[in-house]
Amino acid sequence: MEQLYRRYGKGLTFMIVSLTAFWLLVLVILPDFKLLEASFRPYLPVVDIGGPKDTYSLGNYAQILGNPVDFSSFGLSFQIPARVKVFVLTIIYSGMVTLIAFLLAYPLCFYLAKVVSNRSLPTLFLLLFVPLWVSEVLRSFAWFIIMTLKGPLNAILMALGAIEKEIRWVDGYSPVVVTLVYAYVLFMVFPIYNSMQSLDNNQLEAAEDLGAPWWRVHWRIVLPHSKPGIASGSVMVFMLSAGSLLVPAIINSTTGNWFTQTIQGIMLEGQDWNTGAAFAFMLLLFCTVAVIAAMRLFRVSLSDIAR
Amino acid sequence: MSAGIELDNVCCDFDSFRAVDHVNVTIQPGEFFSFLGPSGCGKTTILRMISGFTDPTKGVIRIGGEDVLGQRPNQRPTALIFQNLALFPLMPIWENISFGLEVRGVDKATRRRKAEELLALVDLPDSADKMVSQLSGGQKQRVAIARALAVEPAVMLLDEPLSALDLKLRQHMRAELRAIQKRTGVTFIYITHDQGEALAMSDRVGVMSQGRLQQVSNPREIYNNPVNGFVASFVGENNIMVGEIGTRADGVAAFSTALGPFRARIAEGVTTGKLYVRPEFMTLSDKPGAENSVPVTLSEVAFEGNFISVHAVTEGGTTLMAEIRNDGTGALPQTGAAMHMAFDAKNAAILPDANVTRA
Numbered sequence: 001m002e003q004l005y006r007r008y009g010k011g012l013t014f015m016i017v018s019l020t021a022f023w024l025l026v027l028v029i030l031p032d033f034k035l036l037e038a039s040f041r042p043y044l045p046v047v048d049i050g051g052p053k054d055t056y057s058l059g060n061y062a063q064i065l066g067n068p069v070d071f072s073s074f075g076l077s078f079q080i081p082a083r084v085k086v087f088v089l090t091i092i093y094s095g096m097v098t099l100i101a102f103l104l105a106y107p108l109c110f111y112l113a114k115v116v117s118n119r120s121l122p123t124l125f126l127l128l129f130v131p132l133w134v135s136e137v138l139r140s141f142a143w144f145i146i147m148t149l150k151g152p153l154n155a156i157l158m159a160l161g162a163i164e165k166e167i168r169w170v171d172g173y174s175p176v177v178v179t180l181v182y183a184y185v186l187f188m189v190f191p192i193y194n195s196m197q198s199l200d201n202n203q204l205e206a207a208e209d210l211g212a213p214w215w216r217v218h219w220r221i222v223l224p225h226s227k228p229g230i231a232s233g234s235v236m237v238f239m240l241s242a243g244s245l246l247v248p249a250i251i252n253s254t255t256g257n258w259f260t261q262t263i264q265g266i267m268l269e270g271q272d273w274n275t276g277a278a279f280a281f282m283l284l285l286f287c288t289v290a291v292i293a294a295m296r297l298f299r300v301s302l303s304d305i306a307r
Numbered sequence: 308m309s310a311g312i313e314l315d316n317v318c319c320d321f322d323s324f325r326a327v328d329h330v331n332v333t334i335q336p337g338e339f340f341s342f343l344g345p346s347g348c349g350k351t352t353i354l355r356m357i358s359g360f361t362d363p364t365k366g367v368i369r370i371g372g373e374d375v376l377g378q379r380p381n382q383r384p385t386a387l388i389f390q391n392l393a394l395f396p397l398m399p400i401w402e403n404i405s406f407g408l409e410v411r412g413v414d415k416a417t418r419r420r421k422a423e424e425l426l427a428l429v430d431l432p433d434s435a436d437k438m439v440s441q442l443s444g445g446q447k448q449r450v451a452i453a454r455a456l457a458v459e460p461a462v463m464l465l466d467e468p469l470s471a472l473d474l475k476l477r478q479h480m481r482a483e484l485r486a487i488q489k490r491t492g493v494t495f496i497y498i499t500h501d502q503g504e505a506l507a508m509s510d511r512v513g514v515m516s517q518g519r520l521q522q523v524s525n526p527r528e529i530y531n532n533p534v535n536g537f538v539a540s541f542v543g544e545n546n547i548m549v550g551e552i553g554t555r556a557d558g559v560a561a562f563s564t565a566l567g568p569f570r571a572r573i574a575e576g577v578t579t580g581k582l583y584v585r586p587e588f589m590t591l592s593d594k595p596g597a598e599n600s601v602p603v604t605l606s607e608v609a610f611e612g613n614f615i616s617v618h619a620v621t622e623g624g625t626t627l628m629a630e631i632r633n634d635g636t637g638a639l640p641q642t643g644a645a646m647h648m649a650f651d652a653k654n655a656a657i658l659p660d661a662n663v664t665r666a
C-alpha cells in the first residue's frame with residue numbers, strides 16, 4: 001500500500017484501490033451474497049415473494065436427495081439419488097482430470113526447466129501457447145469432432161488396422177475427462193514449471209553424485225521442491241474442471257453428466273434460481289473441502305500455494 | 308579406502324572452445340592434490356570429468372587403475388563438494404548427511420547413528436535436527452564435507468569449497484580440511500584460485516593456465532623453481548625484466564636488459580624468456596653490489612612488521628620491489644634516498660612464457 005502510494009502518488013493510488021474495492025465488493029462479493037441468501041428461500045410465484053411462505057429453510061439443499069437410481073461400483077450396487085450420483089462423479093472425475101494433468105505436466109515441466117537448452121525454450125513455449133490463441137469453445141469442439149463415430153480418431157485407427165469397427169468414444173465420462181485435461185493442462189504446467197525452474201541444478205547433480213538413481217532424485221529432490229507449484233496447479237485444474245460447464249455441454253455425452261449441467265438445467269430451463277444457487281454452493285463447499293483434505297494429505301499449506 | 312587417479316592426455320571441448328587441453332597427471336592414493344589456476348582455466352571442468360558429469364572429448368581417466376569412461380556419477384567412487392555446496396534445503400541436516408546411505412538402502416537407525424558420528428567428526432555435534440538455513444557458512448561447509456564422507460568415497464573432489472567464507476574462517480577451515488584428510492586417508496582433489504591455500508594445504512599442486520597444466524610439483528618446488536613465467540607470477544610476487552639471453556655456463560646465463568647486464572639461472576632448452584626475481588631476494592645497500600646491481604631511488608617504504616616493503620624506481624623509470632627482513636634495529640630506509648638494489652644469480656631465473664599454445 002505504502003509502496004503503491006510512493007510509486008503512483010495520491011490520485012492514482014486512490015483510483016487503483018477504489019477500483020479494486022469496487023470490483024471485489026460490487027462485482028464479486030455482493031452478487032455472491034445475494035445468491036447465497038436466495039439459496040435458503042423457496043422458489044415462489046412473484047406474488048408470494050416477501051409473503052408468509054417466503055421463509056428461510058434448507059429445502060432447496062434437500063432437493064438434491066430426491067429421485068433414487070441404481071449405482072454400482074466395486075461390485076456393490078445400491079440406490080443413490082440421481083443428483084447426488086452426478087455430484088459425486090463430478091468430483092471424482094475432476095480429481096481424475098487433475099491427476100492426469102499432473103502426470104502429463106510433471107515430465108513436460110522437468111524437460112522444459114532442466115533438460116532443454118535455453119536456446120530452444122522460447123520456441124517450445126510458443127508451441128505450448130499457440131493452442132491458447134483459439135477459444136476454449138473451438139478447442140472443445142475440435143475434440144468432440146476428433147472423437148465422433150465417423151471422426152478422424154476412428155478413421156486413423158481403422159486405417160492402421162488397430163480396430164475393425166468404429167468405437168463409440170463419446171460415451172460415459174472419458175470424453176469429458178479427456179477434453180477437460182486438454183483444456184486445463186496448461187494451468188498445471190505453468191506453476192510446476194515455475195517452481196522447478198528455481199531448483200538449483202547442483203542439487204540434482206549432488207544427489208546423483210551421492211549415488212541416487214534418477215527416480216530417487218525426483219522423489220527426494222525435484223518433487224518436494226515443486227510441491228508448491230503442484231499444489232497450486234492442482235487446485236486450479238480441479239476447481240476449473242469441477243466448475244466447467246462449457247466442456248461437458250459441448251461434448252454432451254448423455255451418460256457423462258457434469259453437476260454444472262444439472263445446475264444449468266435448474267436455473268435456465270427450470271427458472272428456479274433459488275435451488276440452482278443452493279446446488280452451486282454445495283458444489284463450491286464440497287470442492288473446497290476436497291481441496292483442503294488433499295492439502296492436508298500431501299502436507300501443503302496455504303502459504304506454499306501463494307508463493 | 309582411497310584410490311589414485313590418472314588423467315591420461317585428457318581434453319575437453321565445448322563446441323570449438325578447448326577448456327581442458329591435454330592434461331596428464333597421476334595422483335597417488337591418499338594424496339592431497341590441488342589444481343591451482345585463475346578463474347576460467349578449466350579446473351571445474353576437470354573435476355566434473357573425474358566425477359562423471361562431463362565426458363572428456365579425448366583421453367582416458369582412471370580411478371584406482373580402472374578406466375571410468377561410461378560410468379555415471381552415481382557409479383563412481385568419488386564424492387564432489389560443489390562450489391555452492393548444494394545442500395538439500397528441505398531435509399534436516401542428518402538426512403542431508405545420510406542421503407548417500409539412504410540411497411544404498413541403509414536402515415533409518417543406522418543412518419541416524421552414522422550421521423551423528425560424522426557430525427562429531429566435522430566438529431558439529433547437536434546439529435542433526437537443524438535445517439540447512441539455520442547454519443552459518445562455515446557450518447554448512449562442514450555438513451557438505453560430512454555428506455560427502457558418508458558414502459565413504461575413495462576420492463573426494465572439492466571445488467573451491469572455502470571461497471565463500473570470510474578470511475578468518477577460511478584459515479581455520481584450511482587446517483580442518485587438512486586434518487580430516489589425514490584422519491580419513493581419502494584422496495583429496497582440491498580446486499582453488501588462491502595460491503596461499505594451495506601451497507599451505509597440498510602434498511602436490513598442479514598449476515593450470517588456459518586449460519593446460521603448467522607444472523605439477525610439491526609446493527616448495529612450485530614456489531622456488533617455477534618452470535615458466537606464468538607459474539612464477541601466479542604463485543607470488545616478482546620483479547620481471549625483459550632482455551636477451553647471452554652466453555651460458557653451468558646453468559647460469561648472461562641476460563642483457565635496459566637496466567644493465569644480469570646473470571641468472573636458466574634451464575636447458577630455454578631460448579627466450581624474461582628474468583624473474585622475487586622481492587624477498589632483493590637486497591638494498593648504499594654501495595653497488597658485486598653483480599646484478601641497479602642504482603635506484605626509493606619511492607615507497609612501508610613497515611609491515613616482519614618485513615619492510617620497498618618500492619624503488621630506476622633511472623629508466625622501471626619500478627622494482629624488495630622485501631627486506633626486519634632485523635630488529637628499527638632503522639628504516641628513507642623515501643627518496645638513492646641506493647642500490649641487487650640480487651644473487653642463484654635466486655633469479657630466466658623463464659619462458661606460459662605453455663598455452665593450443666594443440
Ligand SMILES: Nc1ncnc2c1ncn2[C@@H]1O[C@H](COP(=O)(O)OP(=O)(O)O)[C@@H](O)[C@H]1O
Nearest residue numbers: 321324326344345346347348349350351352353
Ligand atoms: N558447459 C559449458 N559450456 C561451454 N563452455 C563452458 C562450459 N563449462 C565451462 N565452460 C568454459 O570452459 C572454461 C573453463 O571453465 P571452468 O572449468 O568452469 O573454469 P574454472 O573452474 O577454472 O573457473 C571457461 O571459459 C568456461 O566458460
Ligand SMILES: [Mg+2]
Nearest residue numbers: 350351390466
Ligand atoms: Mg570453477
